[in-house]
Amino acid sequence: MSQQELVSYFKQATMEMQLEYERIRLRATEDPGTAGDEGEENWASLFRKWLPGDLQIATKGRVLCGSGEATDQVDIVALSASYPHGMLVKKMHLASEVMAIFECKTTLKAHHIEKTIASASRAKEAIYKAHGKEVIYGLVAHSHSWGSDSSKVAEIISGKLAEASSAHVEHPNNSLDFVCIADLGSWTLRTEWDEDYYGPGVVSYYSGPAFVNLNGKSGTDTSPIGRMVTYTLRRLSYLDEKYRGLASYFGMSGLEGIGSWATSNLRIWTDFNSKRRHVDLFY
Template sequence: MAKDYSDAQLTHKEDIQRSGHEGESTWADLLSKWLPPAYGVGLRKYIIGSDDKVKPFETDIVVFEPAYPQHLRYRAKVHAGGVAAAFSVKLTARKSHFKEIAGWSKSLAELSHVDKTTVEGQLLSGIPTGFLAHSHDLGQEPVTAMAEGFDTVADTASHPRDLVDLVCVANAGTLTCNRASYLPMSSTLPGGVDFTMSSYLRMYDAQQYGAVAHFIVSLYRVLGRNDPSLQKLAVELSRVTGTGEGQGTMRKWDPKVVYDEGFLKDRYHLLFDDGRPRHY
């Protein structure tokens, strides 16, 4: 990854667009090697939804759903229902990118279709999103800058589904967006109120594992929501790498903002049977 970044930086002086494409190709190659073959990876695709009013826009990398037909994967436009995850890529991450990426993620959430009869459909976007970069211009504490930047844009978001799911700067660190479905008053401090929660977790990094390893395991966890085989692998690798154990700043959401009114009539179906919140 570091060598590819150096090569792209040299190209950047001569051809900015080409250097950006080289950076995208590096991440696409990584994803192709680490994801099961049935998924597949595409570069610079236009994601289209069922609503003609929403204009399709270019996305740097898409991961295809395993069921998405092979002959459709080569087209410039891909259907939102066939996208398992989408990524925006920069060679060098800068603070100015955070708001831009947040807007892109929200647009994809609006484009995607979700099953509103489930907790996941009420809380999450139909297309998980991620921001990837080789390096950064974020100062001496890049992970702190990443967390603070995405916490800031989360504070201005209108719904948890709009938030970017994964952030990885290869030579710095990885963030994952954790969402808790519902925390009733009885599980919080006396005098508190019910709330839904989101937080960007900064991955703890054991000495032998780096940001990219944590990103891959985190991606398995995200895709594992709909793929039991990846879910099993994510659990095993999380135990090895410590991925999923991190610190973050909590944002509280009013459940009335997050869930449809009818969905809140029996709030305890938002929890597991033992009363624990569902984490995504």
């Protein structure tokens, strides 16, 4: 498979997600519950296609820690290859085998961002306390509620991410890892340590989509879904080295794009309101 073919596959995946959004939206007012379930299945199907084949994708339920603490309800979980098949249909997912958690929205709104960031922070802290492991936590959506000016919408979302993270996240590792809006762009967490450039402390921010003019129409420099999957693979390779080869191949394709970010949205961590001191650095 050439790198260009990989890029074209994700363009196709993005188009399919947009068509599904139009179909689901036609009936959403009649039955929002069914519309939400269909949206989740769209994303679950995509993760089954594009995340490593040994991961097991399950929908709905809560993540149960060995301590007895359970997370808020989640939409999709990616479970390790060793997860017992008999437990896949159960709706209490064993935290020790959870690799990634995904919240799904059909049309993303501001309160979804804040609620997901708060849930992600609580879940990550609980899983780490009980099992000493990190997990990936992402928010995905077919579309959004902020209108058609892509650049302005990107600024709004970047601001909401920074605002909600400041209010709900007390350790860099407990941050929401990414937001992917299929028809707009992806925001991915970056955590750096560079005293010469930033001064003392760890710095975190979200690298948002870069918009370019494509045939007279503004768009991102790469597929939002391709960028999200490539970032997720890279993050998975930090959790388990067996995914490094696949993550490297996707990274070479250019699917992550060039990204963009504003210094006003930087968060500098000089002290953590958590007993956990280790910080994972992601560039």
